[in-house]
Amino acid sequence: MKSLVIALLTSVLYFSSTYLNSQSIETLVLRPGPEDGFDAEIRTDISFPIWDNDDFIANAWTAGGNSFFQRSLIKFDLSSLPPGSVITNARLSLFCNTTTGHHQLHSGENSSYLLRITSDWDQYQVTWDNQPNTTIENAVILPQSQSQTQDYPNIDVTDQISFFAQYPEMNFGFMIQLVEEEQYRAMIFGSSNHLDPAKRPLLEIDYYPCISPDTCFSHTFDEDRLTADFFLSQDSGSTYWWNFGNGFYSDIPQPTFTYQETGQYNICLTVSNDCDTLTNCKYINVCDLINSDFTYQINGSLVSFFPSINLPGATYLWNFGDGFFSYIQEPVHMYNSIGEYEVCLTMSNDCNQVQFCDTVNIVVDGSEVITNDNFISVFPNPGKGIFIIRKEYSGIYFKNLKVISKNGNVILNSGNINSLKNNKIEIDLSSESNGIYTLQIETDKGVIRRELILLN
Known part of the structure; x- marks a missing residue:
């Protein structure tokens, strides 16, 4: 079914949820017409479907001296409501059908129920005998009309629409029926088939759109290089769950954690809000402060170099002093000429970057x-x-x-x-x-x- 959807943006002054403080409320307006409406009437004295009339009616009357009861059903297509939206208010407005084919308008003690339908139905097949089930739970009572042409704007259906949004597979719509189905009582509104769009049912839903939680995070180390402070990119969740990669956890949004051992740890942050639950993981290196001392062994013009420490996660950059470089941890370099060379090792890890230089003297058996x-x-x-x-x-x-x-x-x-x-x-x-x-x-x-x- 198609729906006429208009997105309106208004501002709000107060939100009950911290997660929603920075959001603006949006309004979804649904007013289906003859081509995309989904509504029908059912009568005790008619056995065939009535899906093309312009009445949305609750009625107890007579026809040809015979009594009958009449009810109506309507369902709104909520598929344009973003999944996970937080609904703050929903209003249904019904307008008296002053051009109805019935000779009466609102009549008698016509208080009516607006009931939530709990089973499926088809507007092209529904009749009194196969009508769907309803529930009195959260039923809305439309009070007795004060005039024959009274409109009923802004009927509060927040609970019902919130239920439909949370359980879209249970959105079977509403049924209107008299509280007391006794003769000569009627409440008659326009249906989505009405030629005048202003007479058609109008549903307005105020909601906060669902925003997926932000799981991005960063970290810094204290001076001891074992204590990590974790920071959220954005506080966008209701609950947080940190896995520090070593069997320890925290539900604090921005925790501080001290590791007992150096190493590489896979940090995972799980964030949940009303929209979704997402997890983000990344590795951090908890490492010692490094130094870049090295030793070497000379074999003719071949020199083998050895860093003083073997540090996991560190990178090595050797400058052999003759225009050649290496990223190997323990390289072997051949010099083409005798002489003195300043060799520098630059070591880096997540903690720091340091450089150490030493002089290597190449002498090949006194020969050039x-x-x-x-x-x-x-x-x-x-x-x-x-x-x-x-x-x-x-x-x-x-x-x-x-x-x-x-x-x-x-x-x-x-x-x-x-x-x-x-x-x-x-x-x-x-x-x-x-x-x-x-x-x-x-x-x-x-x-x-x-x-x-x-x-x-």
Whole structure:
């Protein structure tokens, strides 16, 4: 069914709920017409459905000398009411049908019930004999009319509409019937089929729209780095439930909690209000204040670095002083020239960021590193295990050949290789893991280094 819906915005001065303090009240206006209305009449003397008349009527009269009783049913489509809305007031206005087909208007001692219907019905099929059930609970009594054409504006139906909003599957509408169904009593209003829109039933609902709870939160640490203060982004709930990730909980909106141990904790906040219940989780690191001291071991031009502490959740940034950097916790770096290098380690975690620098002095057996790429050639490179090193310059004398892994281990040491067959030597790394290795050849003119890429 379609409904004529008009959204009105008014302001309110007082709210009974803290959650609603910052909200404005809205009004939903429903006034269905012939195309989208859902109403019908039922009579004791008529066995077929009456769904197209323009009366919304409670009546006890005679026709052709025979007595009959008459009731009417109406249902409003509340689907345009936002789910979870908090209804503050609902008003039904009924208007006398002064153009009714009945010869009488309001008549007699016509006090009437407006009852909540409790079972389903169809306007195209309902009759007196199959009429739906009703309940007297929260029934509205329309007092006896003071004139034949009296309108009944602003009938309070807040309880009924609130029930329908909370249980939409139970929205079966209203039935009007006389309190005392005795002859010559009538209360006659216009139905949604009335040609004059001003005569049709009018339902106005004041409500606070449902706003889902905000579960966003932040935290700060006290100086001890173990005590966390938690803050809500917005106080939008009725109840709060904090899970601190270690078996402890709190229902305080913005709690403070002290952890006994460092570590990573999954913090979950569950917020409930009249609209919904939502949960948001995120990890926090409860950590020690860090320092970034480090030690190192020199093996020729290869240097292995070790931070003084291994801190979970920390990040490491090494500056080796020669233009190269690493984010590895314990890196191994190869220097291409002898000399002094200032190496700096910057460590960061959720607590702080600190830097420590130290000087590394590279001396390779008193010899300088040869940077001339034309002295030797290596092929294939990358290789699957067998590498051939050829001496391309006859004026150089090979003393020793080593292959060193990235962690600084010497995996091959050929010893004295001053005599080469056809100026070349073959090495076999097929038993080693894939990766990058350093070839280091000591000569009478210095040290030659090349990278070997092993791809088995």
